[in-house]
Amino acid sequence: MKDALGAFVPGTDVRVQGSAEGPLSGLSFAVKDLFDVAGHVTGCGNPDWAESHAPAESHAWAVRTLLDAGASVAGKTITDEISLGLVGINRHHGTPVNPRARDLVPGGSSSGSASAVAGGVVDFALGTDSGGSVRTPASFCGLYGLRPTHGRIPVEGLMTQAPSFDTVGYFTRDAGMFARVGSVLLGETIGEDLPPGILVATDCFGIADAAVTDALRPVLDRLRAVVPETRDCRLADDGAIADWSRHQLVLQSTEFQDTFRDWIDRVNPRFSSEVAGAFASDGTVPAEVVESAKAFRIAARERLEGLLDGKRVLCLPTAPIPPIRRDARLSEIRRAVSRVIDLTAIAGLTGSPQVNLPFGWAGGIPIGLSLIGWHGGDAALIGMAKAMEPLLRSKVALPLC
Amino acid sequence: MKDALGAFVPGTDVRVQGSAEGPLSGLSFAVKDLFDVAGHVTGCGNPDWAESHAPAESHAWAVRTLLDAGASVAGKTITDEISLGLVGINRHHGTPVNPRARDLVPGGSSSGSASAVAGGVVDFALGTDSGGSVRTPASFCGLYGLRPTHGRIPVEGLMTQAPSFDTVGYFTRDAGMFARVGSVLLGETIGEDLPPGILVATDCFGIADAAVTDALRPVLDRLRAVVPETRDCRLADDGAIADWSRHQLVLQSTEFQDTFRDWIDRVNPRFSSEVAGAFASDGTVPAEVVESAKAFRIAARERLEGLLDGKRVLCLPTAPIPPIRRDARLSEIRRAVSRVIDLTAIAGLTGSPQVNLPFGWAGGIPIGLSLIGWHGGDAALIGMAKAMEPLLRSKVALPLC
Numbered sequence: 122m123k124d125a126l127g128a129f130v131p132g133t134d135v136r137v138q139g140s141a142e143g144p145l146s147g148l149s150f151a152v153k154d155l156f157d158v159a160g161h162v163t164g165c166g167n168p169d170w171a172e173s174h175a176p177a178e179s180h181a182w183a184v185r186t187l188l189d190a191g192a193s194v195a196g197k198t199i200t201d202e203i204s205l206g207l208v209g210i211n212r213h214h215g216t217p218v219n220p221r222a223r224d225l226v227p228g229g230s231s232s233g234s235a236s237a238v239a240g241g242v243v244d245f246a247l248g249t250d251s252g253g254s255v256r257t258p259a260s261f262c263g264l265y266g267l268r269p270t271h272g273r274i275p276v277e278g279l280m281t282q283a284p285s286f287d288t289v290g291y292f293t294r295d296a297g298m299f300a301r302v303g304s305v306l307l308g309e310t311i312g313e314d315l316p317p318g319i320l321v322a323t324d325c326f327g328i329a330d331a332a333v334t335d336a337l338r339p340v341l342d343r344l345r346a347v348v349p350e351t352r353d354c355r356l357a358d359d360g361a362i363a364d365w366s367r368h369q370l371v372l373q374s375t376e377f378q379d380t381f382r383d384w385i386d387r388v389n390p391r392f393s394s395e396v397a398g399a400f401a402s403d404g405t406v407p408a409e410v411v412e413s414a415k416a417f418r419i420a421a422r423e424r425l426e427g428l429l430d431g432k433r434v435l436c437l438p439t440a441p442i443p444p445i446r447r448d449a450r451l452s453e454i455r456r457a458v459s460r461v462i463d464l465t466a467i468a469g470l471t472g473s474p475q476v477n478l479p480f481g482w483a484g485g486i487p488i489g490l491s492l493i494g495w496h497g498g499d500a501a502l503i504g505m506a507k508a509m510e511p512l513l514r515s516k517v518a519l520p521l522c
Numbered sequence: 523m524k525d526a527l528g529a530f531v532p533g534t535d536v537r538v539q540g541s542a543e544g545p546l547s548g549l550s551f552a553v554k555d556l557f558d559v560a561g562h563v564t565g566c567g568n569p570d571w572a573e574s575h576a577p578a579e580s581h582a583w584a585v586r587t588l589l590d591a592g593a594s595v596a597g598k599t600i601t602d603e604i605s606l607g608l609v610g611i612n613r614h615h616g617t618p619v620n621p622r623a624r625d626l627v628p629g630g631s632s633s634g635s636a637s638a639v640a641g642g643v644v645d646f647a648l649g650t651d652s653g654g655s656v657r658t659p660a661s662f663c664g665l666y667g668l669r670p671t672h673g674r675i676p677v678e679g680l681m682t683q684a685p686s687f688d689t690v691g692y693f694t695r696d697a698g699m700f701a702r703v704g705s706v707l708l709g710e711t712i713g714e715d716l717p718p719g720i721l722v723a724t725d726c727f728g729i730a731d732a733a734v735t736d737a738l739r740p741v742l743d744r745l746r747a748v749v750p751e752t753r754d755c756r757l758a759d760d761g762a763i764a765d766w767s768r769h770q771l772v773l774q775s776t777e778f779q780d781t782f783r784d785w786i787d788r789v790n791p792r793f794s795s796e797v798a799g800a801f802a803s804d805g806t807v808p809a810e811v812v813e814s815a816k817a818f819r820i821a822a823r824e825r826l827e828g829l830l831d832g833k834r835v836l837c838l839p840t841a842p843i844p845p846i847r848r849d850a851r852l853s854e855i856r857r858a859v860s861r862v863i864d865l866t867a868i869a870g871l872t873g874s875p876q877v878n879l880p881f882g883w884a885g886g887i888p889i890g891l892s893l894i895g896w897h898g899g900d901a902a903l904i905g906m907a908k909a910m911e912p913l914l915r916s917k918v919a920l921p922l923c
Binding site: 169210212213385386387388389390391392393394395397398400401402450451452454 | 570611613614786787788789790791792793794795796798799801802803851852853855
């Protein structure tokens with residue numbers, strides 16, 4: 122396969138023809154190499170994982186559903202190792218190109234899927250999002266991206282990372298395709314309605330870089346003009362928004378250490394230093410810290426659901442920083458990941474659906490705006506994206522490569 | 523190069539002809555891939571290290587000295603990644619075969635050098651020993667091996683790991699060769715004299731597996747017969763012998779984290795999970811812990827030098843365990859390393875010379891006996907090995923492969 126973007130897993134050529142008829146007939150999609158495609162090893166971004174696992178016997182639920190709807194698999198895309206990472210650097214398989222910012226990272230862990238969609242190689246792509254792995258690359262590559270309500274789209278046939286966080290998401294370049302694919306994965310009709318109310322999370326904007334807030338200010342201004350019921354709010358009623366990521370990290374890392382413990386012990390796998398660092402604590406988090414994080418998660422869900430009240434959406438930057446350079450040092454990667462999680466932890470912790478809207482630009486670099494919806498409000502969120510696109514998307518022509 | 527043992531670095535073929543005349547004329551030796559050989563990249567057991575370093579401009583001091591003495595370089599041997607490891611498993615380059623126990627590890631980090639010597643591929647081989655990297659593979663592969671007095675043999679042209687622990691050592695199959703090579707590296711005449719006195723470290727034997735003590739008991743019995751001034755002693759006058767390894771690990775890891783910090787930050791290198799674990803603490807050892815370890819080291823040196831008094835040697839098992847299986851799990855590897863350091867930390871912390879004597883056997887598996895000498899007593903230690911060989915080495919024929 123010709124792969125100028127380095128988006129696909131090296132040495133693989135995975136193609137599956139979709140059904141002859143269906144709502145996605147004639148479309149092509151890429152599959153993050155975390156989903157099973159029958160007959161192929163699901164490599165999960167790590168050669169030692171690939172070597173220690175047999176080929177999948179059947180398609181993952183999401184892959185099968187999209188094939189049944191008429192779309193065809195065009196290949197399997199690079200993921201950050203075992204889905205741990207948010208910048209999109211994979212030291213084994215390479216870092217996929219961000220077609221909208223070639224010197225910068227594509228974001229991860231669904232890096233290759235975002236790269237392939239942004240570069241126009243496929244019509245859409247499947248990703249996964251446990252701690253921000255669809256939202257971050259969608260923001261960095263200027264794409265529509267959904268992290269659904271936790272549990273809304275089946276994770277069957279997907280590598281488990283952290284079960285109470287894992288979700289199936291996807292990327293598209295425009296809102297029409299976003300709605301077409303969403304309708305199939307959710308099994309719901311997608312409307313085209315602006316939200317009745319928007320809460321702009323001032324504390325989330327408050328921890329973002331100036332480059333991000335400057336890029337999103339004109340978008341917010343247009344948003345206020347088209348949705349009169351837009352008002353400011355603080356998400357964290359007491360304490361700092363950074364508390365959310367601290368608790369998310371405790372719970373997510375406790376879960377993924379449980380997930381991978383036996384495999385690591387058996388295989389002694391090779392990881393980049395970035396990913397190895399995620400296992401440094403070796404699961405030795407005190408039980409009371411875990412319990413405290415679980416209590417915080419319950420309160421956080423109640424807080425957010427209360428604010429949204431089944432009709433409003435929370436508006437925030439998807440990531441508080443622009444994409445970093447592809448040749449960033451490990452310490453810069455770690456700082457960036459830590460910054461990004463500060464905002465992606467919100468929907469991670471609450472299990473809420475979130476869409477990235479590719480409406481911001483900072484000197485040609487994509488800056489994503491996010492809407493977080495109420496539990497089960499996935500189709501409504503996608504419909505809002507569709508309604509907003511003609512009103513809010515930059516009129517600047519966006520180059521595709 | 524034909525390499526049935528998998529001892530040499532894959533994809534390399536490094537040969538250098540030695541001087542026409544000299545005390546080692548006609549002999550061949552292998553070089554652990556931590557030493558510079560002019561014109562070749564010193565790979566240090568990690569492909570990301572190799573990729574980020576230029577070829578060496580000149581030979582390391584030890585390589586040059588042996589070439590000048592007439593020996594020829596036959597190849598560069600596999601090392602545990604950046605010399606961090608004691609069992610000899612390298613997930614990038616493979617685990618060299620232990621010719622004396624093919625299902626078991628060869629020991630590390632000078633794994634390939636020990637394998638090549640034990641397998642009869644070369645006459646002798648260079649290794650390095652910071653925390654046990656010559657002594658452990660010498661014990662596991664049934665070889666003579668020297669860790670010299672710290673600072674006695676120049677480390678010029680050697681990858682730095684932990685400067686206050688790094689030493690240049692070597693392996694041979696018999697005591698005659700041990701003396702010939704030692705004489706060149708030390709620039710001293712090697713005699714053939716039994717030690718005037720031996721202190722059997724009962725606390726060191728006390729923490730060894732029964733398989734080890736059972737294998738060494740008949741050797742100790744013969745030793746007592748030939749050296750009348752052999753008596754028992756406790757090395758640790760107060761506290762446990764395990765305190766020594768705890769302090770060694772604090773100091774050695776603080777040093778090697780300093781050594782590799784910038785390279786890791788720049789390259790984000792891939793490590794096996796075993797080696798990545800060595801960087802888990804990220805150098806965050808409290809200053810008072812380091813100071814306490816430094817004070818312990820001074821006291822430990824005084825204690826040992828006082829016991830030996832420039833004439834006696836300390837006798838102990840080289841490793842408290844036999845070699846583990848090649849397919850051991852990570853947790854078994856970590857437990858083995860932790861056990862081995864309990865004894866290798868003694869000469870590491872005190873900077874004393876130590877020789878492994880291949881005198882013990884447990885069902886065909888080599889079990890090494892060690893002598894630790896006084897500072898600067900390297901040549902005397904080697905002379906003792908030579909005097910002991912005909913008296914103490916098992917009469918059982920040892921198969922070479």
